[in-house]
Amino acid sequence: MPETRDFPQILEEARGQTVYWNAWGGDPATNDFIAWVGEEVEERYGVSLVHVKLSDTAEAVSRVVAEKAAGRDDGGAVDLIWINGPNFLAMKDQGLLYGPFVEALPNFDLVDVEDKPSNVVDFTVPVDGLAAPWRVAQVAYLYDAERVAADTVPASIAELGEWAAANPGRLTHPTARDFLGATFLKQALVELVADPAALQAPAADATYEETVAPVWDWYEALRPHLWRAGAEFPESGPAQNQLLADGETDIAITFNPAEAAAGAIQGRLPETTRVFFLEDGTIGNTSFVAIPYNAANAEGAMVVADFLMSPQAQARAQDPANLGAFTVLDLSALSAEERAAFDVTDAHPAMPAPEEFVRVLPEPHPSWMTRLVEDWERRISG
Template identity: 30%
Template sequence: MKKKFLFTICIIFVLGLIGCSNKAKNIENVDVSNMSYEDIESYSKESTVNFYGYGGNEVMNKWFDTYVIPQMKEKHNITVKRVGMDIENIMNKLISEKQAGNASGNIDVVWLNGENFKSAKDNSLLFGPFVDKLPNYEKYIDKDSEDVKIDFGTSVEGLEAPFGKAQFVIAVDDSKITDTITNSTDLEKIIKANPGKFTYPALPDFTGSAFVRNIIYDIVGYDNVKDLPEDKEIVRTAIKPAMEYLNSIKPYLWNNGRTYPATSAQLENMYSDAEVYFTMTYSPNALLGMIETGEFSKNTKIIEFDKGNISNTHFLAIPGNSKNKAGAIMLINFLTSIDAQASKNDIKNWGDVSVLDKNKINEEDMKKFGESISIEKSLPELKAGLVPIIEEIWMEEVLEGEK
């Protein structure tokens, strides 16, 4: 009897090991390249997905922790862990792991765009193309849109999926400024007629840099700068009319243009205190939230340039050494769903602009999105390498130029 009992215990133990082994195999390092979405969904159950992204956006963090994580557990039985980390550190981690030959990294989904995507693509750090595995991408994304196909001048080629949009806008208190502004010429007249009531953040602040590029687009033309080589003197010559414009308004800026706000947050505080009549942002829906809380005047209105406002898309990608690509695909598909996009679009949650094509969403589902600011005519970002060159030229010719 004792031998029989021990034999039974051994059989149970062996079967348990096989079960554990299969479960581990199902969760980690599964080749999803030729799998259907249904199989991917099955393999990903009970797994853990590590989401790495910028951790300094507390509004986004709260939305992710209180909405995304519980929803993924409830709908797909997947545990999501959010790791807040600056993108520079994320990139360094991915590069170091590749150099070390680490095929089982801890990053399953990474939030990125622009120069960091270009670097990741150039260094073959990403898995894909994978967007054809996402039902929501196929259903609701305008795949022919340039802001989906191109990321700061770099072709996406299915290596990242759109997550949200940033749209640059200037906002004005129209109880103080009643004139219509649709271009840089209009803006110049108003600035000179209201000295000290306009300014912009010093570059390389992200929002201040966008303002300068939008002025370049309006004066020089997007088509005349989008294909410029990354040569400082060639760029300097091309954007000279825009730099002359920025110098022409400089004496009429806040503090006579001798100093600039260090950050967009400082500019927002100045606008809130009515120290200036204008502010600017890459997140237009955030304006609605600030108006609702009383931080900004209810008379705040956005300015749209006739030639267009800069817009860019932020994306989600899967590192090539992710050990849970199946779970990563499930998370990204959820984040591009109508419900998730509507939730993050809500100004009470995050206010991030949706990437979904409204023409592909039925009338009933559109009601989920509520109030939102959307720019009628948007223009794409320049090649990532041109941005720091323009910032250097501004520092030399405007910041350190005529005093």
């Protein structure tokens, strides 16, 4: 049911509420940012924020599904979820989301919906006002410039395979059960598939095997050259990055082009860490927050979602000293003073210059990711 209250009324009803934000808890910088958001919304609006740390977003989705099955249609335990892709599609299809509510949030007027279409379309699925965008991501690759010359980094998925063969054990990726490991496979899919447009529709049984065959041909050739001969995989992006920091690997996938700068500033990565992109483009998407249909504190959740889209929160998030997450906003819609806060976020030498960025490729339909992960698990365990 669409949100019809004006924002001042939502603010008034939110005061005193405690919002339980279910969000991935595997990255210290993100956890610190969420803690800062909590401090700000408490001070500004009288809304308390509790970060329910997840290892997988599906945990929160399952909780809401169980509550619906039990007939708990109000007073739910989950107020806000950091969500994308298959999880968003599942909740949307099952009618588990509150709203549409995004149009009721004043800061959504500042969001770039023209040049950043992923702010309103998530993995080919129209968001329809059921989730609010809060950070933009694009695939890039980390490397230590002290060990790898900039002019030798791979420019394509095919070249990544060749590089691994020439440098055995120096590349890995997170397990495909982790979203970043799944993205490693999806990036190969969008580059190697004969017709990328086919990925914008759900995966069909009749054509699936033929479509993904080039990916598995490439991966089976790559795997023996991975870290520990492809017998083990780090459990997460931070675990993968630690291997890079420890000198065990030389290249790591990231969904944050600011990761090299953020990691260096925060002491997680060497100062010599840099990023590169694949020349024909890389997958990009937007992270959203959504409110379950039965949230106990929907008003407070909307206040948090609106604050996440504020120029202050977006500038802090983009600063690599804090998070290094690129903004969802249209900077031309901001005041000169608000824009100035973003100017300091690209000063670190590891931040890629605007001309280094490549074309953003659309995410495949969520069904492709689900099936690729299932395939990978069968192959690894076989």
